[in-house]
Amino acid sequence: MLARLLQLRRILRLSGRKFSFSSNPNPDHNLQPSAYTKPLNTTINKLFKERDLDKLVADFQLASESYRFRCRHNIYEFTVRRFAAAGRLDAVESILEHQKRFAADLTHEGFGARLISLYGKAGMAANAVATFNQLPSLGSPRTVLSFNAVLTALAASGDYPCVVSTFHDVPAGDTSIIPNLISYNILIKALCEKGDLDAVLDSLVLMEKNGIFPDLISFNILLKGLYENKRFSDADNIWNKMAKENIQPDIKCFNAKIRGLVSVGKTSEAVEILDEINQSGLKMDIFTFNAFIKSYCQVGNLEQAKLIYMDLIKNDCAPNKETFTVLIPSLCEAGELDLALRLSKESLSRRCSPGSEILQGLVDGLAKNSKLGEAKKLVEISRANGYSGKSIRLPFSCLAV
Known part of the structure; x- marks a missing residue:
């Protein structure tokens, strides 16, 4: 038997096709040979480096005919974010809608949830909702996993009222979907962002009534929202609740x-x-x-x-961007330009600059206080770190010096 398999493998190798001893059926059997005989890493690296976005769409769709490629989640997320950053939402839609043809994948709940999540990462909440609604017709189950994915997509878009309505309406229309702890945490965060703190506290009661108890993530969200809205008494009650339930606070709780x-x-x-x-x-x-x-x-x-x-x-x-954003203007206002300059250089070296307005303010302050050499140097360093000549430049009165 082994000799026959080895002979078959030699025949297939001569014909340019792949052969595997695996007992699993090859999910790529419908591919053209050129699409699946290339090493997978070679294909992925080519996609990472492709600069023509229209060609990237076509190449990505061809590569996604391979089941092994479709299992490589990182290339999907990278490509979606890249298209979104370039404003090519049409390209995002092209590659993600193309995935809906793979019926075998859609029988697994994770695949449909991943498509919804990718639409969310691109800021395409409407497409995420549409995909969620399509899942049954695509042969994919709608579960709490895909439900949480669409809630997350809506939250990422900032449509907090829609998060709240979806949270209540979907389970009401589909009793197979029962919100879990993750669902409630998304809801609580949306209500906090919406500023509806009374509804937040009501949701806490509701989740416990349904046998779901808040975890540390829940309490972090609650404390952040309550303190930001100056609800100190309610925040104290949350601390007491954490102590009663033996949940140890982390540094995020104390920071809030x-x-x-x-x-x-x-x-x-x-x-x-x-x-x-x-x-x-x-x-x-x-x-x-x-x-x-x-x-x-x-x-x-x-x-x-x-x-x-x-x-x-x-x-x-x-230190991070916030550190420098707060400290550098205060130093400039106090006339401590040398220290402000040192921190500005450090912020640029750490790739967490406070922004062009703050750096320009320091350049102006240095020039005004007869520190033209230092001002020029900061402009040069800023340009080397990607700032344009329009965003940071020497004051007009110094250009002729």
Whole structure:
């Protein structure tokens, strides 16, 4: 038997076709030989490098005839994001609608959910909803997985009222779909973004009534929303609920509380929370440091803000765009241009620049204070980091110097 298989493999090799000893049927049997005899990684690398977007659509559709290619989720997400960034939503639709022809894949709930999710990543919520509604006619089951995918797509588009209506309407019309913890977390976040905090608390009661209990992610979403909307009493109730249910808070929970307190000028109370963080065995992250830097800058206590920044560095915590966006303008306003320049250079080297307006403000300040050499250098560094001549430039009065 083995000898016959080896002979068959030699015959197929001479004819240019693939052969496998696998007992599974080859899902690529309908492909033209040129479409599936190329090594998969070669095909994917070619797609990554293709610059002609119209050709990329055609090549992607051809490659997706291969089942093995369709299992490589990263190339799908990369290509969809690339088309979306280029404003080619028609291309996104072309490659994703093409996938609906693979009926065998659509019998698995994950494939349909992935198409919905990819439409969501491209910001095409209407297509995501349409695909979700099409699933039964495509032979694909509508499950809580695809339900969560369409909720996520709607949330990503910012259509929070539609998230709420979809959450309630779909299970009401299809009793096979029962919202789970992920569904409720998406709903809670949408209601927080919508600013409907009373509905958020009602949803918390509803989910527990249905036998679904919030997890740490739920509480993080709740605390963030409550503190941002100055609902301190309700936030305290959430902390008590977490303690009662033995859910240990993480640094995100404490950060939400710190930001809430500093937003109403209660910085001293926020500082006291640092002891709770240390006692919990947690470590401050960049969002903790940024909250205090912003607070001290807002009240004009720049010295304390600088100390917080130095602590940030000592704790091996990398500053981010928000750090520099808050600190550099405050330094410029206080006349500390040398330190502002140093931080601007650091922000550019870290690829988290505060933006052209802030950098231009520093350039203007340096030029005005007879630091023309430093101003020119910052313009040069900015240009080297992708800023255009229109976004950052020397003041007109310095061009003739």
